[in-house]
Amino acid sequence: MRTDIGAPDTLWTRWGALATALATLGDDDVYWCDADGAHHDDHGGNWARLVLVKGDRAVLFGYDHEYSDTVSASPPVDLLAGAPAWLPWPELTRHAEDDQLGYVYWYEAGGWSRVPYPDSLHDDGLRATAGAVLDADRARLELGEVVFQWGGHEPADEAAERADVDRAADRLLAAASAGTVDAAVVTGLLGRLRSRPVDPAAGLTAASRAGLTPGAARPVLPPAGGAPPRRVRTLSEDQHDQLVWAAMRQATELPRPAPGDSPELAALVAWVRGRAPAGDGRCALLVQVTDTALRQHPGAAPPARRDGEDQWQPFREAGELVCRLRRVEADPAHGQWLFLRVETTAEGSTVQRCYDSWPSWLPADDHGGPWRSELAPETERRAPAFRPAWSALLAPEVAYGKPGRTAIDDAPR
Incomplete structure (x- = not known):
């Protein structure tokens, strides 16, 4: 699918200009260029890369932990489906398998392409991570931020100074495009700073690595030899959870002493009876619980709130009592129960525990079951004989299918 992004050389020169400006201030690990291409890392889990490839080709890829909706799309989006053989596949597949690849755009034959996205997907993180190089106005603005934010510049006449900084930024961008960046153009932008050290030589070193100074060459990588064998995610995180929950609903309890x-x-039991909504002792407490989470479900006669209590008081009290009981009843071999139902009347009580299955008395909820990250440690510490069959589905590998098959086809049974 074709998409509208500027030419790779244009993106590269803006990237190099930002790298030059920041390196002049000693911040050479936010934007930089080296033999592997152009890099951006905001040190908050968000990053972008631009790689120039021989034959007038390029690839732009990255990830934003807030805005790369592609990573959490359900069903999954394979960002490398049908991608050309010349891409830097080892790096791309490594990020993809770590769920840290939000977008991949490749440039050849004079245009950018990517895989199609579903209509429901609105953002891939491109503009959040590489927006500073996508258009001239944004690049100029970012260079201004290097002066005013990174450099702490506080002029007496800010409006006039910002206009002058914009002109100096344009001169740096023009020199970067022409490959003529020198000390004068760097100093013209950053020599005005007094609040922190300025090192034009460091900036020129960064510019030279990017091929933006006279006689310097931009790093251009050879094309890769082809796509290697790779795992492809065929279950999203949501789908993987739902696969486990469906298996739990079909499971039966393994025999163990009560x-x-x-x-x-x-x-x-006394607490539940004392919370009977009609005051007649009839009450039901239904919970799902793991080491790190507890969720209470409504029953026919859920615990009532008393006058003067906030709405969470019954939940807090029930949670404390449930967790205390769960710890006491834990067994090194048999494990701990995951679901509990306590029903009381004025005369008696019934207690039901489920260790291995999603009970029929708890409504199915595709968004509220125990998460795989909670279930895995619960089942791993049990003796093998007391691990339910669905525990094999908790493995991350289950979300990745073999060629020509789906993850469900290849899931352990």
Whole structure:
């Protein structure tokens, strides 16, 4: 799918200009260029790369942990499906397998292309991570921020100074495009700073690495020899969770001894009975619980809130009692239960525990089950004989199918 982005050389010179300006201030690890191409890293988990490839080709790729909706798309989007053989595949596949690849655009035959996105996908993180090089106005603005924000510049007449900085930024961008960056153009932008050290020589070194100074060459990589074998995600995170939950709903409980009576159980039963909404002892508490999360589900007669309590008071009290009971009833081999149902009447009580299955008395919820990250440690510490069959589905590898098959086809049974 063709898309409208500036020519690679234009993006490169803007990238190099930013690298030059920041290196002049000693910040050479935010934008920089080296033998592997152009880099941007905001040190907050967001990054972008531009690689020039022999034959008037290029690839622009990156990731933003907030805006790369491609990573969490369901069904998954394979950003490398049908991509050309000359791309830097080892780096791209490494990021893709780590779920850290938000977009890939490749340039050849005079235009940029990417894989098609579903209509529901609105952002891939490109503008959040590489926006500073996508248009001239944004590049000028970013160079101004190097002066005023990074450099801490506080002139007496800010409006006039900003206009002068814009002109100096344009001169640096023009010199970068022409490959004539020198000390004068760098100093023209940053020599005005007094609040922090300025090192034009460091800036020129960065410009030279980017091929923006007289006689310097831009790093152009040879084309790759072809796409290597790779894993392709065929289940999104949501789909993977739902696969596990569906298996839990079909599972049955493994035989194990029932826990005996305890003060903790008596305290929980008494609390539930005391919270009967009609005051007749009839009450039901339904919870799902792991080491790190607890969720209460509404039953036929859920615990009532008393006058003067905030809406979360019953939940807090129930959670404390449930977790205390769960710790007491934990068994090194058998594990701990994941679901609990306590029903009381004025005369008695019924307690149901589920260690291995999603109980029929708890409504199915495609967005509210125990997450795989919570279930994995729960099942791993049990003795092998007490690990339910669905625990094999918790492995991250389950989300990746083999060629010609889906992840569900290849999932452990």
